[in-house]
Amino acid sequence: MIRIYDFKEGIDKDIYMKISSRTKLDNKEVNGVVEGIIKNIRENGDTALFDYTYKFDGVDINSSSIKVTKEEIDDAYKKTDENFVSAVRKAIKNITEFHEKQKQNTWIDFKDGIIYGQKIRPLEKVGIYVPGGTAAYPSSVLMNGIPAKVAGVEKIIMVTPPNKNGINPYVLVAANEAGIDEIYKAGGAQAVAALAFGTESVPKVDKIVGPGNIYVAVAKRALYGYVDIDMVAGPSEVLIIADDSANPRYVAADLLAQSEHDVMASAVLVTTSYELAEKVDKEIERQTWYLERKEIIKKSIENYGEIIVVKDIEEAFNIANALAPEHLELDIRNPFEMLGKVKNAGAVFLGENSPEPLGDYMAGPNHVLPTSGTARFFSPLAVEDFIKKMSVLYYDEGSLKEVSSDIIRLAESEGLTAHANSIKIRFT
Template sequence: MSTPLKIARLNANQSDFAQHLDVLLAWEGVSDKAVNNRVEEIIAAVRERGDAALVEYTARFDGLQVDAMADLILDRARLELALERITGEQREALEVAAERVKRYHEHQRQESWRYTEADGTVLGQQITPLDRAGLYVPGGKASYPSSVLMNAIPAKVAGVPEVVMVVPTPRGEINELVLAAACLAGVDRVFTIGGAQAVAALAYGTESVPRVDKIVGPGNIYVATAKRAVFGQVGIDMIAGPSEILVVCDGQTDPDWIAMDLFSQAEHDEDAQSILLSPDASFLDAVEASLNRLIGELEREAIVRVSLENRAALIKVDNLEQACELANRIAPEHLELSVEDPDALLPLIRHAGAIFMGRHTPEALGDYCAGPNHVLPTSGTARFSSPLGVYDFQKRSSVIFCSPDGASELGKTASVLARGESLTAHARSAEYRIKP
């Protein structure tokens, strides 16, 4: 039998609970000086030497020796070949997931609009897609085809003409599932490069890699640091922290189910966080017993154990309303409302990346095939951020057309305000349009 887990047990009413919660939630994702300096060097080298730098870094970091950048490019035919190579079961699963993700995101697409005022002035908003989006995908054995679908499909639904994907292939190891997902998601070009150098190539362009308008997708600390460094030159989706799950349960769900839901995040990596809130102390005991009984069955037991013992907690609350208050304080990436009537609690939830309703909606379904995006705000940023979506690949431009009468009336208002700011050229520009 495995060594019993040492998971934090807290009570929301204990006098020092707030301090314990702050310690539990604390996570520092800022790169250290050495990582920042290395990333800056890599970005500078790619800007200066382009493809040559990419070939050099691919050999150094990925153990893949090539003669030229052309050897690091996969065309559409290669993606179609990957779709043929995977098993029928894998292809069917990818196709089902891709169709569901597409159908959901089509509801997010915004359209241009305008209205006309009585004097003929027309105001509105024009919606246009980005010209080109870049997708970073981790490579090797730790590849995630689901991330390809979640990042590329919204871009294509938004109308982005070209989606470029970068994915490292350590020692030439290619993940056919990732390429098959890229094929189904409509990715246009793939470059087998990774790390900070791939981010730099997407942000600034090289002889072979086109410059993009926005970079999305997960990566390690070097990728995250590079994305932060190039932000402003290009857009980025977010700087993601470790994966998180917060489960609110009334004590009536099978404790084995809840234990496995907590495991599902803990197995991502040692920094992932799993928290359970319940008003039923005996249920917390039952879930803890399930965690201890089931952990030995997990392939990633070592990772799960570190995650749970360092960052997990089983928290007793007075009632479900208090649980919702705590959920808003935590603002989790994933929130499961594993209760009899989740709709009754939903109005109380203000901050969460994705909300999974009821006992039969585990977070794992959202990761793969429910339809909504699994790229979600972490580390409390759900207080002000939203899931990745079609709107991240669309731009909004204001449209203003003034009729002669409209310009005359608006000119009077603009003149007063401009002179109040001592911007006389603004005022005179507006005054020229005022009818005598």
């Protein structure tokens, strides 16, 4: 199924273009629809929100039923088993522990006559979007909610589209365990707009995070500036670098885990071993037949699955750095020694017992990662995405006087004489 290249002549530009250009938000039709929804929600608040929820989700919501109640949460616990709850709690413990290490402190530096620094404050209110249907992932609630919690956000508000049976109980339990403060039954561009502007029922927030379909992504992008947003997530991807020490069963299983996400997902193996490439190819075929989502897997492997054989490990890292994959697995003898070669990746998984699903659910690092080559400049979702900084500056009279002529000179070089005046007036 996967094509085997004997690839010794540098990075294949076609593969790069194919994988890095999967994200497209330039759908004019979607843009138009989203624009209309945003305008309507901004002008008509709840009325518009309830109309859309009826139209798109087929559920009749009003101001007394839009907010998830304690009873609904209790009911969700009854629908999930204890093992699920205990797994969620273990995940929360690990994710919290990792993110606690990201916390930064306000700092102030005192010199004689001069004080400066940066004050840090958590965002006040944050909205988390959680998709409905088959993409309702409890792990996504944890990965978006916990960094906000650790940052000290005062109010974390979740929105998720309802269906006739209410909301996915796994999602509700995860939200409750993670300490989400309020949950509203709303989805799509209308929920994003409601969070950005506030309605009678839904509070206005400072930032909106979380994955969603094209309408949600376009709405977030359109409202960027009114609120902050997280990265626009593209289809998921993994790149595995393996040498001849790698276990082909594991490598194949990890590629398949990636490709089951959706038909746009990409799974790439770069290896120095032609023998491993052939074995992995066979294993992919063998394992695919027993996996539930085999139809999706077959398509995504066909579209964006690759095995690339390279002449040495150096070239493997060159390819990885050029693709800047969301997930990078190093299934090689000495992964730690090689870590310095990694320039661009969202998350790096070292050795054969650190498969990507370990990071998706349990280990602690965030699974919200830059996709489609954006690891060149974006970072994993983190506590710092839920804080803001303010500069703080104090000069006493003597210290200001000492730099006054330099400030005046610079201001005048820019033609900003009122700036110069603001200094001059203090010493005349």
